[in-house]
Amino acid sequence: MRKRQVVFGMLGTQLDAGTGPGRWQKWRPTVALGMHEDFVPDRIELLLDERRFGRLATQVREDLALAAPEMAVQVHDTYMADPWEFEGVYACLHDFLAGYAFQPEEEDYYIHITTGTHVSQICWFLLAESRHFPGRLLQTSPPRKQTAHDPGTYAVIDLDLSRYDHIAQRFARQQLQDRELLKGGIATRNVAFNRMIEQIEIVATRSRAPMLLTGPTGAGKSQLAKRVFELKKLKHQLPGRFVEVNCATLRGDGAMSTLFGHTKGAYTGAASDRAGLLRSADKGLLFLDEIGELGQDEQAMLLRALEEKRFLPVGSDREVESDFQLIAGTNRDLQQAVREGRFREDLLARLNLWTYRLPSLAQRSEDIEPNLDFELERWSREQHERVRFNVEARARYLAFATSPEAVWRGNFRDLGASLMRLATLARAGRIQTEGVDEEIARLRAQWSGGDAPSLLDTLLGEDAGALDRFDRVQLEEVVRVCAAARSLSAAGRELFAVSRTQRASTNDADRLRKYLARFGLDWDTIRRSGGPGD
The missing domain is CATH 3.40.50.300 (P-loop containing nucleotide triphosphate hydrolases)
Known part of the structure; x- marks a missing residue:
């Protein structure tokens, strides 16, 4: 069953104007809607200010009746205090559409965007794109040469971007x-x-x-x-x-x-x-x-x-x-x-x-390798000299850089400085294992400051410094027990040995998991840091 074709549009107070027989020599966009052979709407919903443009609307309706006798024209008295004021125009059109009884199962809808102010055209576009108007845009254009009864051309614009794969x-x-x-x-x-x-x-x-x-x-x-x-x-x-x-x-x-x-x-x-x-x-x-x-x-x-x-x-x-x-x-x-x-x-x-x-570098260990390549590429570009790791040296550096031992207290500043030293000292543009071993020793000394970092410092990096003393003492004990336990459940049983006897049901593993999550920690991270695992 063919759906009815319905066009919404504003009366063109300048483009649609014309009186006397000579008006048929002029292209009038609203009247031209009834003159196309392959597209004749069943109905036009015409919006206008009847108090100011009622006479013009009557002329346009009479001419549409001559051009397309079967086409119905519904006039809607639509007052806009200022047709160039965006908020007022949008509100007026939005409210009109909200009160209109659309029947999309039986009718196809179009908005004629050729007439009206540029502001109203933009508002129509926004209402169609946001699906407040369940239809498509209709753009009409005059003929190249003005001749009697020449309707010009038209184009239908569908704003459903999902249909345009290349645009998407x-x-x-x-x-x-x-x-x-x-x-x-x-x-x-x-x-x-x-x-x-x-x-x-x-x-x-x-x-x-x-x-x-x-x-x-x-x-x-x-x-x-x-x-x-x-x-x-x-x-x-x-x-x-x-x-x-x-x-x-x-x-x-x-x-x-x-x-x-x-x-x-x-x-x-x-x-x-x-x-x-x-x-x-x-x-x-x-x-x-x-x-x-x-x-x-x-x-x-x-x-x-x-x-x-x-x-x-x-x-x-x-x-x-x-x-x-x-x-x-x-x-x-x-x-x-x-x-x-x-x-x-x-x-x-x-x-x-x-x-x-922003997480610390130690919390983004998988990003150390791409940052390594980025920093070396930047150094080479700035110094106009290509520097690369040999295979064994690269593997050795990455193994250390991604291990719990590498705390990266200065985060990306530490990494950038480390790679700059390696690149500067490289011979013939190649970073060798000897240079990597020296740099690893230098980083260990830099981070230790004479004292090896605690397991908690290794896990949290600089975030450990933000802990209250009470939380630090408690968390260090929890991490110590977790690192020594065979499983998360075993650690929970040891840590909650007293309070678990006072509960009707216990889930020590879940209770411990939630506690560790408060500090951004989890069982797998602690286990990788040196515990015996399951």
Whole structure:
């Protein structure tokens, strides 16, 4: 059974106008809808302001009746206070469609986007793309030469992108390229890290809200912030600059001046006006690393600048403006800093919408190999000299680098420095086993500091330093028992030997598993660190 063809459209107050016999020499898009031989709608739903354009609508209806007697025309009195005001036009069309009784089983629908203002055309497009309108777009065009009763041409546009494999593939490729940009072109393998990058790519392109990057020193917070800026710059979202400052370097009166600027004579030594970093980042991205080191006064000023985009430079009684996007970085526990009164709770709430914790290098051991290749390639490019491992040396270095013994306290900074030393000392562009053995010895000495790291330090890396003394003492005992036990259940039975007798039912393994998860640990990780296993 053939479905009825229904076209929705706005009356063209200029294009559809015409009186007298000469009007048939002119192309009128709404009237032309009834003149195509291979596409004649069964009904036209015509939207217009009858108070202003009722006479024109009557003429158009009469001409459609002559051109296509079988076609019905339904007129809808649609008032728009300002046809060029986006929000009002969208609301008007949205409400009209919401109240219309669509019958998609019996009718096919089209939106005639040739008539109406550009604003209404955009709104029709959005409503069709979001499926508020269950149909397709219809674009008509005039004939090359104006002749009587020539309807011109038409084209149907389907916005269902799932039907366009090449377009869908192009979008998918672009998304992958954006994620590769955020990863610096490194083929990372860590599942959790890659999943985090996927979400950051979405957030970076859709949101201007602040972002908080946490994690140990050297985990790559600064590099990731720069890549977020590069991605947003590539998409024409940030025309301004990337401005970076380590808040740990800001001290005393100079902190306010560095961030918010000052006026000439604001204090001794202020010989001229200073814009400050916030104003330098206008229309760009400001990265405040180690934001937990900011003083209380600076935190209060930063909060106001984030919320109102306005602030007072030091020594000035006139506010200035800066519309910047903020990414903050920290290796501290800001929640703990709030409890201790060292960090403002309202500022943390403002920063905490998009928070991502970058794992340490030891927690991403599978990413050491691709980063090794990346760092050597970068060194070779900068020094114009190709350097490579021989097979045995590469295997030996990776075996050590991915073992529990390699704590990588400085994370990627340690790895980058290690590979730079190896490349610099390599002879004839080849890193040999002798050089690897020397570097391993150097790293062991660097990390030990005279004392071998505890098993807990090995497992948690720099995160171990964030533990309260109470938690550390308790966790060290739990890890010791787990490392010596034959299984997770055996460790649980030993650790909960007293309390388990007071329970009707026990699941020691599950109880222990949940405890370890609080600190980002699991049985397999501890077992790989030296326990006897099952």
